[in-house]
Amino acid sequence: MATTPQFPRVALIGLGLIGSSIAHAVRQLGLAGELVATDASTDVRARATELKLADRIATSNAEAVKDADLVIASVPVGVCAAVAQDIAPHLKPGAIVSDVGSVKGSVLRAMAPYLPDTVHFIPAHPVAGTENSGPDAGFAELFINRWCILTPPEGGDAAAVDKLAEFWRTLGANVEVMTADHHDLVLAVTSHLPHLIAYTIVGTADELEDVTRSEVLKFSAGGFRDFTRIAASDPTMWRDVFLTNKDAVLEMLGAFQEDLSKLTRAIRRGDGEALFEHFTRTRAIRRGIVNLGQETASPDFGRPHGPLPKAPEKP
Amino acid sequence: MATTPQFPRVALIGLGLIGSSIAHAVRQLGLAGELVATDASTDVRARATELKLADRIATSNAEAVKDADLVIASVPVGVCAAVAQDIAPHLKPGAIVSDVGSVKGSVLRAMAPYLPDTVHFIPAHPVAGTENSGPDAGFAELFINRWCILTPPEGGDAAAVDKLAEFWRTLGANVEVMTADHHDLVLAVTSHLPHLIAYTIVGTADELEDVTRSEVLKFSAGGFRDFTRIAASDPTMWRDVFLTNKDAVLEMLGAFQEDLSKLTRAIRRGDGEALFEHFTRTRAIRRGIVNLGQETASPDFGRPHGPLPKAPEKP
Numbered sequence: 366m367a368t369t370p371q372f373p374r375v376a377l378i379g380l381g382l383i384g385s386s387i388a389h390a391v392r393q394l395g396l397a398g399e400l401v402a403t404d405a406s407t408d409v410r411a412r413a414t415e416l417k418l419a420d421r422i423a424t425s426n427a428e429a430v431k432d433a434d435l436v437i438a439s440v441p442v443g444v445c446a447a448v449a450q451d452i453a454p455h456l457k458p459g460a461i462v463s464d465v466g467s468v469k470g471s472v473l474r475a476m477a478p479y480l481p482d483t484v485h486f487i488p489a490h491p492v493a494g495t496e497n498s499g500p501d502a503g504f505a506e507l508f509i510n511r512w513c514i515l516t517p518p519e520g521g522d523a524a525a526v527d528k529l530a531e532f533w534r535t536l537g538a539n540v541e542v543m544t545a546d547h548h549d550l551v552l553a554v555t556s557h558l559p560h561l562i563a564y565t566i567v568g569t570a571d572e573l574e575d576v577t578r579s580e581v582l583k584f585s586a587g588g589f590r591d592f593t594r595i596a597a598s599d600p601t602m603w604r605d606v607f608l609t610n611k612d613a614v615l616e617m618l619g620a621f622q623e624d625l626s627k628l629t630r631a632i633r634r635g636d637g638e639a640l641f642e643h644f645t646r647t648r649a650i651r652r653g654i655v656n657l658g659q660e661t662a663s664p665d666f667g668r669p670h671g672p673l674p675k676a677p678e679k680p
Numbered sequence: 681m682a683t684t685p686q687f688p689r690v691a692l693i694g695l696g697l698i699g700s701s702i703a704h705a706v707r708q709l710g711l712a713g714e715l716v717a718t719d720a721s722t723d724v725r726a727r728a729t730e731l732k733l734a735d736r737i738a739t740s741n742a743e744a745v746k747d748a749d750l751v752i753a754s755v756p757v758g759v760c761a762a763v764a765q766d767i768a769p770h771l772k773p774g775a776i777v778s779d780v781g782s783v784k785g786s787v788l789r790a791m792a793p794y795l796p797d798t799v800h801f802i803p804a805h806p807v808a809g810t811e812n813s814g815p816d817a818g819f820a821e822l823f824i825n826r827w828c829i830l831t832p833p834e835g836g837d838a839a840a841v842d843k844l845a846e847f848w849r850t851l852g853a854n855v856e857v858m859t860a861d862h863h864d865l866v867l868a869v870t871s872h873l874p875h876l877i878a879y880t881i882v883g884t885a886d887e888l889e890d891v892t893r894s895e896v897l898k899f900s901a902g903g904f905r906d907f908t909r910i911a912a913s914d915p916t917m918w919r920d921v922f923l924t925n926k927d928a929v930l931e932m933l934g935a936f937q938e939d940l941s942k943l944t945r946a947i948r949r950g951d952g953e954a955l956f957e958h959f960t961r962t963r964a965i966r967r968g969i970v971n972l973g974q975e976t977a978s979p980d981f982g983r984p985h986g987p988l989p990k991a992p993e994k995p
Binding site for chain 1: 705708709807809812819821827856867869870883886888890891893897905908923926935940944955956965966968974979980988
């Protein structure tokens with residue numbers, strides 16, 4: 366596709382699900398004059414070369430960011446500080462440095478102290494993903510109609526924010542700007558708490574004495590299987606999310622616990638009216654999400670169904 | 681399709697998601713010499729006539745079950761007793777009477793006392809569904825490769841159980857036989873607890889002070905939207921499930937609460953190792969469900985993604 370690159374050179378650090386998806390989209394849309402990418406893992410770099418994820422696969426972060434106009438670190442939140450320290454001396458003045466982490470306050474605090482004043486540091490979080498990880502999991506369409514939240518530090522350069530916003534919009538995303546602290550509170554409820562609950566219940570089901578694992582798997586279509594998707598997400602990424610957004614997660618968990626106690630009490634007391642009222646209210650939330658284009662309107666997430674078997678023919 | 685009907689006459693009571701799905705499948709497969717159906721709601725009966733869900737729409741349960749060889753009640757668990765009382769005097773000797781309720785112990789206790797000894801009462805539970813309800817929600821393929829659990833009372837007629845099992849297998853389901861009590865324990869973990877948790881968290885997210893409903897909807901792709909599907913299920917059905925399977929649900933809830941406390945403590949203490957270990961273990965469960973054919977292998981449940989937008993062309 367003959368397009369004007371938005372940046373002469375883009376550098377991607379980390380080629381998991383998000384990094385490799387950005388790589389696919391940048392290449393397909395021709396957004397970079399040159400796309401350079403790297404990953405801490407030798408195996409991932411080798412696979413990225415096979416998959417032709419970038420014009421050039423660099424063997425170090427320093428090499429990758431050299432002369433880059435946009436640098437995006439797609440790494441677990443826990444290693445952001447190390448990456449910032451690593452790349453700082455090699456950054457081109459005027460470059461935009463960003464990330465894709467699910468927590469923003471800690472990323473800001475971890476990376477900012479290392480980065481030189483000559484670059485524009487604008488943390489970002491594309492609220493998109495699948496349960497798969499690694500360089501083979503990425504695809505160019507991942508960000509389409511999803512939201513990307515930018516959390517520029519106070520006094521950040523408005524033109525640089527606009528440029529990064531334009532980049533994400535070109536990838537198909539909607540862009541919203543907010544403070545890092547508010548981001549962390551919002552995502553604690555729309556993402557972190559759901560993951561924690563899913564990880565918990567999947568673990569609970571796996572450790573019961575009276576119900577076998579085989580039974581849990583076989584009868585999972587009753588609802589349980591929905592939870593297993595996000596409980597299959599990358600363990601390193603999610604460990605770091607909970608370690609770095611502890612306060613907001615614990616706050617949301619407190620609210621959840623109160624509500625669970627209320628419903629538990631209604632069950633214990635046989636209060637059908639309270640249950641019915643609650644279950645009716647929650648139904649409306651899904652309609653809102655579907656109407657906003659953030660969820661498919663197809664029943665059961667559009668999961669496929671096989672064709673009816675043939676009935677025995679008349680003799 | 682020219683097939684041998686398995687039953688000269690089949691009667692369906694209740695034409696919501698499950699009842700109307702059975703109706704579609706029975707008609708498409710030609711499993712009934714005559715299919716008679718009814719519903720307590722005048723509107724649903726009218727819609728069922730428009731949709732041609734049965735050969736004949738009866739205006740009362742008594743009329744529907746007359747001369748039927750197989751009667752299936754697809755009604756909320758809470759009205760099973762009333763249905764049994766209603767149909768009992770009109771049942772044909774030798775008929776099989778069944779249901780599709782998500783709780784089996786209470787259905788057995790509610791219906792059995794009313795039903796005459798001349799019929800075979802075999803409770804059943806097809807573990808299948810979508811978040812949609814009503815006569816328009818049904819489709820013939822709903823039961824394909826899902827499990828249908830039969831819970832015949834002790835001393836139930838083996839030939840009748842076989843006949844009902846054959847019926848469900850023809851609809852595409854796998855059949856398993858177990859006691860009603862064990863069913864209620866298994867489903868408490870694979871279905872009832874997940875629904876309770878989903879209903880809770882969706883309610884929690886909707887009532888926060890610091891995060892608006894609009895933000896919850898917009899950023900729901902971070903994980904939250906997965907929970908909204910089962911929290912959009914039929915409120916009457918689910919009220920009855922929790923009222924009638926109270927003990928098993930509270931038992932599973934106890935186990936869940938212990939595990940949630942354990943993970944909460946790990947977060948509070950910053951115990952990354954415990955979190956990582958837990959998150960790695962739960963990942964395997966989903967693989968088991970996919971391998972068993974109870975879940976799609978496609979990432980993100982196979983949710984659709986739009987095409988990449990066109991990048992600006994070179995001038």
